[in-house]
Amino acid sequence: MISAILNILWLPIGGFLSFLIFISAINKSIGVRKAYVNLLLRIFEYGRVSIETASKENQQYSVNCKTDDKQGVQLVDDADSKEVTTNGATLITRDAVLLPQPQEPGLEKPVSSKKDEINFDFEKCLDYVKSGVEAIIEDDVTSRFEAEELKSWNMLTRTNRHHEFISWKITLIWMVGFFIRYVFLMPLRVLVCFVGVVWLTICTAAVGYLKDGPCKRRLVNKVLGICFGVLSSAISAVITYHNEENRPSSGICVANHTSPIDVLVLMCDSTYSLIGQRHGGFLGVLQRALARASPHIWFERGEAKDRHLVAERLKQHVSDPNNPPILIFPEGTCINNTSVMQFKKGSFEVGGVIYPVAIKYDPRFGDAFWNSAKYSMMQYLYMMMTSWAIVCDVWYLPPMYRQDGESAIDFANRVKSVIAKQGGLIDLVWDGQLKRMKPKKEWKEIQQVEFANRLKSDST
Template sequence: MNGKLHSGSGAFSSDDMRAEILNPFVHKLELDNTYDKIKTAIFTVILLPFRVIVICYLIVTAWLLACIGLHGLSEEDLRRAPMTGWRRSLKPLICFIGKMSYLAGGMAIIIRGRQASRKEAPILVVAPHSSFLDSCIVYATRMSSVIVRKESMDNYVGKLINYTQPVYVWRDDPNSRQNTIKEIIERATSKEDWPQVLIFPEGTCTNRSCLITFKPGGFYPGVPVQPVTIRYPNARDTVTWTWEGPGALKLLWLTLTQVHSSCEIEFLPVYYPSEEEKRDPKLYARNVRDVMAKALGVPVLDYTYDDCRLIARAKHLGIPGAAAAREVSEIRTQLGLDRSQAELRLAAEGVPERCRWVSAEELAARLGVEPDARLHRLHQIFLQRSSGLVYLPDYLLCAMFLSLQHAPLSEVLSYAFKLYDPSRCGRLTPAQFEEVATRCLALCQEDAHNTFRQADTDDKGHLTYDEFISYAQKRAEFSFLFASDTAHHKPKNQ
């Protein structure tokens, strides 16, 4: 596939592949049967050690070559000019060793299509981004310059990353975005022979069920880009690394104990932007995403990195339905609940004892919406399997968290005190406070119990919102409750 693609041809509307609501940040992976468990156990003993030894040897070899190639160069030197001479000639060798490390782990890297030259496409746009194993794209593209967080350089692979002459991102720097875009533009439009810039425009990992919103940073230069897709066509998905799912070590273990796995990298035709797209990077990004989604056969959804942060915070705090927070938010918008006062009214009034467990039809009636497929999906997310019903306070707490996500968490907490008190007085017993604390304060039951005892200074056996806030204001570990933007702050004990 070495043809050219112009923005006027092959246009693909996201509506054409709009599917039912997906959650791209969840991945479930379990060994389902006895055969898989026995096979994995055997390969863990006889295959895993050998593979780990070989991979470590290859990585250390590549790292030593990178150290040699970087000797005498400062970080400023790497940002000032592209490598030349013998330093550049080491890149093919490092790439070969990198590919061999994947092969040693049982993963074959299959290349389809032709990588365009830097003159044809200064920027490579790669999606979907679903795993730390996607780093194989660096070796497959002859060590293109990656966009990398500066804090990622503080580990042992920092030398290998530096050898790509990366564009750094300081996520805690308020001017980082502008500086990063500026450097991408300079690299992409430079007359010097820089490596191609390689970007993962989604900005975070998904489960490959769709393509989420592309960040426009790599599209600001207005130059042609080459879309590159990554697939893992394996019987068992042991590579997907999302916010909700197996950790990196488990995925690495299960991948290395597979007899064989593969990664398919496909270079699509170069995409040449129209004049309108050059003026509008967001439009350019959307249109390239549509082309890549069509090639992959997946829908596009307007999920962003900020949605990931919201989900991560909700999960950390213990908010009910945290893993599906983005999906809940979208359904609420579709049902008009984000604009109505139904949820706010219910949360402010509290939920009486007789109405705390609801069916889908009862939930629809309480929220004042039709019991259609969207409402049933909402009900399914919060469904308690043992009863087949939804615990209404849990849903309303999630709704308040989403509605007030940019307000101090203390405001959400004020509703929680009402929601989890069946008498609706906002006066919680120790057991009720534990419910609240484990759902929106990131406390375990033991810590919640101890917190209640300390906050209940008069030993009344109950605690009001005002009493707890008075206590929390004096405790550093609860300072996160009063941050002005909960979507961008983390608890100090995280």
């Protein structure tokens, strides 16, 4: 009896998976995901208007019920109009006094022959005090490792703002959405993900036995495109690629980093070699599968700290024109897709062409940011598979070259600013590793010397 039921259920599921693989193989879309996303946008808009209306009614009710005209009225939260953040940028105006790099030195003043008297005025350090208070309220670093603030509620349980019971219609929509995501979408997505990983493992193992050459490279590109196309269905990914004429074909490709999904997003459109530390668990399975079919650079934990070894392996890979472009995330850690933080200079010292890529996720459908300090990989995948969808835009930017006399740091900053501008992200100078370590002693000393020089120059 049970086997008969399983056979009946397997027919539609097997047909669906076969159809999914076929669609991925021919690199076509039938428009279901985009129609699904457009429907969600209409539901979100309806929810936003309903919440605004209910908030205004509650506000009016509070005004009518107040007993003392001199006392202020506590207004109901309006999630759409009272946000203090806009795409991760706070309303605090910063003068950028405390930075990890020294400011431009001013003109040297002639040394007086007489003994100068240094008069201290408290107002000369007010800008530093102001910056310190702003950092205590909300600094530029730690806020980049939390989920991006939403302008309106997206009806997900983890972004609950107690709006689901504001009216019976919103309650009904929320309950139906909860049922669809957890009872229908999540099991189906888990099944698709499992099939995708198994398919990737089998296919890469098969093509790994082929002799190296143009035929194998074309087959690898096709196989990886199909496999990652299936895996993208496990998170209902809707990806829009812009400026495809700038798609990298060799050299080094650098992109801002939000989550491990960044690799999936880019591999759905082209084949890349990857560089990084060896992992265990789910990521380790994917790493070993990819290594069978195409050249990748994986390091052990101790080797990854050897800059010379990393640079040498990177130069060897780039020097071979037959190798795919190598994908690098110079930030070295995941940022919440509101900003771009300091790029490590290593990949910009190798030489050759750099292909910048900007990736921007739409947080209304699901938060793609992986807070690795808070969630394990399996917890993160669970969150992705219970989101509405993963919607993002990818911009391929024109190739960039290191200019004569330009340092690797300046080149990295120039590439970073281009990516930030295209993706609508905030360009920050801070090192993303500050979430794991304390500020360097040199940064403190630079600011101390800078402050002392300012006091000295103001008093002479």
